[in-house]
Amino acid sequence: xxxxxxxxxxxxxxxxxxxxxxxxxxxxxxxxxxxxxxxxxxxxxxxxxxxxxxxxxxxxxxxxxxxxxxxxxxxxxxxxxxxxxxxxxxxxxxxxxxxxxxxxxxxxxxxxxxxxxxxxxxxxxxxxxxxxxxxxxxxxxxxxxxxxxxxxxxxxxxxxxxxxxxxxxxxxxxxxxxxxxxxxxxxxxxxxxxxxxxxxxxxxxxxxxxxxxxxxxxxxxxxxxxxxxxxxxxxxxxxxxxxxxxxxxxxxxxxxxxxxxxxxxxxxxxxxxxxxxxxxxxx
Numbered sequence: 001x002x003x004x005x006x007x008x009x010x011x012x013x014x015x016x017x018x019x020x021x022x023x024x025x026x027x028x029x030x031x032x033x034x035x036x037x038x039x040x041x042x043x044x045x046x047x048x049x050x051x052x053x054x055x056x057x058x059x060x061x062x063x064x065x066x067x068x069x070x071x072x073x074x075x076x077x078x079x080x081x082x083x084x085x086x087x088x089x090x091x092x093x094x095x096x097x098x099x100x101x102x103x104x105x106x107x108x109x110x111x112x113x114x115x116x117x118x119x120x121x122x123x124x125x126x127x128x129x130x131x132x133x134x135x136x137x138x139x140x141x142x143x144x145x146x147x148x149x150x151x152x153x154x155x156x157x158x159x160x161x162x163x164x165x166x167x168x169x170x171x172x173x174x175x176x177x178x179x180x181x182x183x184x185x186x187x188x189x190x191x192x193x194x195x196x197x198x199x200x201x202x203x204x205x206x207x208x209x210x211x212x213x214x215x216x217x218x219x220x221x222x223x224x225x226x227x228x229x230x231x232x233x234x235x236x237x238x239x240x241x242x243x244x245x246x247x248x249x250x251x252x253x254x255x256x257x258x259x260x261x262x263x264x265x266x267x268x269x270x271x272x273x274x275x276x277x278x279x280x281x282x283x
Contacts (some may be wrong), residue, residue: 100246109235110212114199117181127167131278132235139180147249149188154268172200173228236278
């Protein structure tokens with residue numbers, strides 16, 4: 001069968017033996033220098049284009065900007081801080097979120113025995129059978145105390161007759177004004193409440209209480225101003241820690257603290273409600 005293909009006879013090489021030997025001795029051709037420069041330039045263009053493209057995407061929000069993670073050391077606390085406290089409390093939020101309420105385990109409250117504004121010794125043991133609302137602020141009233149004072153006064157009013165069975169104890173957080181209890185009572189207006197006590201003592205005794213309740217106190221060397229974290233505890237008639245709240249206030253550029261009247265009123269109502277619940281009576 002014919003396939004239409006014809007076999008061609010091999011042709012003889014036209015190279016001599018000397019030419020063949022010379023061909024085998026030749027090295028591979030070198031890559032032209034211009035070619036290397038062209039390839040390097042192409043990679044540079046691609047890299048620059050990638051950076052510009054990433055910046056373009058970032059500018060329109062398609063590529064999230066990188067973040068720098070920072071680590072802070074938490075202040076040691078005897079009681080865990082609220083896990084669900086709102087970053088920006090709002091009057092319209094639920095009461096527990098508004099106040100940053102955390103339900104505690106009911107362990108015994110750390111003991112304290114300090115001196116009040118009248119010079120009498122007051123201890124937690126003296127309050128058995130009553131609910132204790134425990135707060136902390138500066139005796140010279142340089143921080144959140146005007147706001148807390150208004151809230152505690154409002155709570156006492158909202159409690160009505162039950163207020164006789166709720167002790168409001170405030171521990172001094174000013175390490176450079178240890179004997180200012182009478183001034184604190186007069187300056188806040190809380191001195192009008194028979195059940196309110198501003199408690200102070202020597203620095204060692206106060207520091208023991210601060211540590212037991214997770215309160216961190218710092219004094220500026222330059223200005224002498226006191227800074228501390230804000231916390232409020234509800235202690236039941238059996239002396240057990242039941243709730244923790246997180247007081248807050250707005251600070252102005254001049255360092256004054258305030259809250260809108262609606263927020264102060266709701267705090268007062270909230271304090272009264274949680275205290276009354278521990279008494280077993282409505283508020």
